[in-house]
Amino acid sequence: MSFSLKFKGEKAIPVEKEQTILQASLAAGIPHYHACGGKGQCTTCRIMVLTGKEKLTPPTGNEQVIRNIKKFPANIRLACQTHVLEDGVEVQRLIRDETDRLIFVDGNVADTIGEIGERRKLALFFIDVRNFTPFLENNLPFDVIHLMRRILSIFKNAIVQYNGEIIDTAGDGLYAVFGLDSKIREAVDSAVLAGFKILEDLRIYNNTYVRPYFNHTFEVGIGVHAGNVVVGNVGIGLSHNLTVMGYPVNIAARLQAATKELNNNFVISALAYRLLKKPPYSLGCGHLNLRGVSSTYEVQLIGHPYLGTSNASSGKLLSGPPDQFLL
Structure with a gap:
């Protein structure tokens, strides 16, 4: 089962039930920044939920910790921790530039300290x-x-x-x-x-x-x-x-x-x-x-x-x- 997710200013993409928003966006060719490798240990993949926030999975433990530290509002989510439950969700990436696009290619992140x-x-x-x-x-x-x-x-x-x-x-x-x-x-x-x-x-x-x-x-x-x-x-x-x-x-x-x-x-x-x-x-x-x-x-x-x-x-x-x- 898949749902449609719209990235404002970019495109609508399919999201499988088992995929996080980050995994789906990378699979669809969106150069979604994710410095920690999608492990919920940074905030670089964060998105703003424009519509349909009730159609997403609840915040994970990692998200709650980061939200408490950063004082994020309820409509800011980590794409690597969030799944889509229904159609009708629109989001916007908050970190996007050409340098980000050069760091990560095809969603592959080098898991090295460097x-x-x-x-x-x-x-x-x-x-x-x-x-x-x-x-x-x-x-x-x-x-x-x-x-x-x-x-x-x-x-x-x-x-x-x-x-x-x-x-x-x-x-x-x-x-x-x-x-x-x-x-x-x-x-x-x-x-x-x-x-x-x-x-x-x-x-x-x-x-x-x-x-x-x-x-x-x-x-x-x-x-x-x-x-x-x-x-x-x-x-x-x-x-x-x-x-x-x-x-x-x-x-x-x-x-x-x-x-x-x-x-x-x-x-x-x-x-x-x-x-x-x-x-x-x-x-x-x-x-x-x-x-x-x-x-x-x-x-x-x-x-x-x-x-x-x-x-x-x-x-x-x-x-x-x-x-x-x-x-």
């Missing part, structure tokens, strides 16, 4: 060179670029050794993730091991090269967190299009920035710390009130104080009951 994105639980790793500006001001451009390449190579080698993926670089720092091909506990272990290797390799580099030849010592700040993020490919023609986005990414970046105030070069969230199989010794803990973040975050300090500073660092390195402070 094409449609995917929710993953990953370990998030941020690192930044702490005292690079003085070196930049007092040395020739060639020397600056040369040493920065060497330092970034140290970062990269450690991250790759422990199966991490560098997502972005900015100036004298970078952002990487661990866990694209492993479970979250292994991912956090790998992130911490990579961080410790970087600290050790940088110590050797300072002692054997930077201090003897340039009378300088580089230090870094590392922040590690873990959480659910969205992994996808932005696909804008660059050589490296993988991106990872989400609330935990911002937290990891803030932890890296907090290493200065905490006077410790390696800060890990307590959440990630508890996932470690063999947690390293922690010099102290604290609760951070991060700007723009509503809840406090407990952290563990698993690195070392910066050179030339005391362990107290204005009283922010905590050895007793944790206090709260704003960063």
Whole structure:
């Protein structure tokens, strides 16, 4: 049994009883956008029901969740979740342009992270060179670029050794993730091991090269967190299009920035710390009130104080009951 469904401004199509509106529209050659692959996990296939909304199946659980979040009115439905029960329904697609038509051909969607994105639980790793500006001001451009390449190579080698993926670089720092091909506990272990290797390799580099030849010592700040993020490919023609986005990414970046105030070069969230199989010794803990973040975050300090500073660092390195402070 089939019913007739009209797409405003396009055409009327047949819809079989077992087909969703999305399946029927794709079968009829309508380039209906569906970024999640028709699984009810996004809103890109949504339609506006112009007439006959009572002739459609009730909203599914996925639809109800999305409707509550997005505050959609009753006449907005997800085509991938909706079936037609009778003739006399007219709908209108809400997302339609030529770019959408090029992404999906014949209704086939690539089920890869790169094409449609995917929710993953990953370990998030941020690192930044702490005292690079003085070196930049007092040395020739060639020397600056040369040493920065060497330092970034140290970062990269450690991250790759422990199966991490560098997502972005900015100036004298970078952002990487661990866990694209492993479970979250292994991912956090790998992130911490990579961080410790970087600290050790940088110590050797300072002692054997930077201090003897340039009378300088580089230090870094590392922040590690873990959480659910969205992994996808932005696909804008660059050589490296993988991106990872989400609330935990911002937290990891803030932890890296907090290493200065905490006077410790390696800060890990307590959440990630508890996932470690063999947690390293922690010099102290604290609760951070991060700007723009509503809840406090407990952290563990698993690195070392910066050179030339005391362990107290204005009283922010905590050895007793944790206090709260704003960063």
